[in-house]
Amino acid sequence: MLHIVNKSPYDRPALNSVLATAEGGTILLIEDGVFAAVKGGAEEAKVKAAMAKFKFYALQSDLEARGMADRVIDGVTVTDYAGFVDLVAEHKTCQSWL
Amino acid sequence: MKFSILVNEGPYTHEASDTAYQFAKAVLAKGHEIFRIFFYHDGVNNATRLTTPPQDDRNIVSRWSKLAQENNLDLVVCVAAAQRRGIVDEGEMKRNGKDATNLAPGFRISGLGQLIEAGIQSDRLVVFGD
Numbered sequence: 001m002l003h004i005v006n007k008s009p010y011d012r013p014a015l016n017s018v019l020a021t022a023e024g025g026t027i028l029l030i031e032d033g034v035f036a037a038v039k040g041g042a043e044e045a046k047v048k049a050a051m052a053k054f055k056f057y058a059l060q061s062d063l064e065a066r067g068m069a070d071r072v073i074d075g076v077t078v079t080d081y082a083g084f085v086d087l088v089a090e091h092k093t094c095q096s097w098l
Numbered sequence: 099m100k101f102s103i104l105v106n107e108g109p110y111t112h113e114a115s116d117t118a119y120q121f122a123k124a125v126l127a128k129g130h131e132i133f134r135i136f137f138y139h140d141g142v143n144n145a146t147r148l149t150t151p152p153q154d155d156r157n158i159v160s161r162w163s164k165l166a167q168e169n170n171l172d173l174v175v176c177v178a179a180a181q182r183r184g185i186v187d188e189g190e191m192k193r194n195g196k197d198a199t200n201l202a203p204g205f206r207i208s209g210l211g212q213l214i215e216a217g218i219q220s221d222r223l224v225v226f227g228d
Contacts, residue, residue, distance in 0.1 A: 004224075006117070031113045061120075062113075081124035088222050089099050089130070096225040098106070 002091035003054075006031040006098070009043045014097040019046070024053040028087055029076075034062045037076045044073055051075050059084060101125050102216035103135045106227030108143035109158035110151070115144055118226040119161060126169055134172045134216040135162075137205075141227070142179045147202035159202050166204030173205045174212045 005027060009015040015036050018027060027050075029037050036043050037058040047056065056076040063069040063078065072078055079087070088094050103122055107114035118135070125132055137144050149159040166173050175185060181194065187201040201207065217223045 006113070006226075031117060081120050082128060084121060085124045085128050085130065088101070088224055089128075094222065094224060096227070098225065098227045 001025045002087055002094040003027045004094060004096040005029050005033040005036070006096070008032040008035040009046075010035060010041075015043075018097055019050050019054075022054075026055045026057065026087060026091060028079075028084065029056065029058040029062075030084070031059075031062055032066075034058045034066060034068060037063070037072050038068050039071045039073050047073055048075065057083070057087060099130045099222065100133050100220045101130055102133045102220040102223045104213065104216075104223060104225045104227075105135065105137050105141035105144060106139045106225065108140035109149070111140065112228055114226040114228060115141075115158050116156075119158070119165070121224065121226070122165060122171075132169070132171055133220045134174055134212065136174050136176070136213045136216055137179075138176045138210075138213065139179055139227070140183070142175045142183050142185045145173070145175045145180070145185050145202050145205040146200045148200050149202075163202050163204040171204070175201070175205050175207045176213070177207050177209055180207050 003018045003025060005015050007014045036047055057079050058076050060078050060080050103118055105118045109115040144162055151157050186196050186199045187207050188199055191199050
């Protein structure tokens with residue numbers, strides 16, 4: 001399953017909910033969700049540990065809008081809207097954790 | 099592949115309307131089909147033609163209308179959510195005794211069944227909201 005997370009882990013529990021309840025899959029960070037992908041953040045260790053079960057992607061334009069494009073955690077794949085569409089198409093189901 | 103999109107948040111609130119719009123454009127650019135875009139909850143505020151943002155800002159409503167016109171998209175606004183928030187077309191104006199309409203071009207007001215149908219008919223339903 002593709003898990004779409006659009007809220008910062010420093011603001012809402014959306015990402016924590018995915019990590020706590022999903023068996024694995026792919027997590028796409030969009031909008032304020034991209035703050036989870038920032039290197040040196042308090043959530044970095046948690047994201048890195050979760051990479052054992054999940055593949056992480058982050059939306060490039062949302063990283064750029066927040067000045068974070070050059071501070072992405074190693075192992076998080078940066079993608080554009082075309083890649084967003086591909087991720088949705090590649091996964092049979094997608095869940096937006098609003 | 100056939101996509102549908104659900105927008106649950108109003109324009110100029112967080113980012114959902116913008117993300118949904120950019121996603122819709124990317125879906126079409128990839129050669130996929132969009133079966134329907136459904137506007138629910140505060141998302142119905144994407145459909146008022148009276149929106150007047152500053153000239154140097156994007157006009158989220160007219161942007162939807164243009165995308166719909168150019169790609170023959172079905173933009174559906176939930177009727178109950180629209181009534182609560184004062185989104186009115188000709189039929190709703192008459193039915194509810196109002197003196198004006200404000201539904202933007204390219205949108206139509208219908209029921210929640212349209213969302214269920216979109217879920218059934220589409221390969222993917224992607225949700226954007228707060």
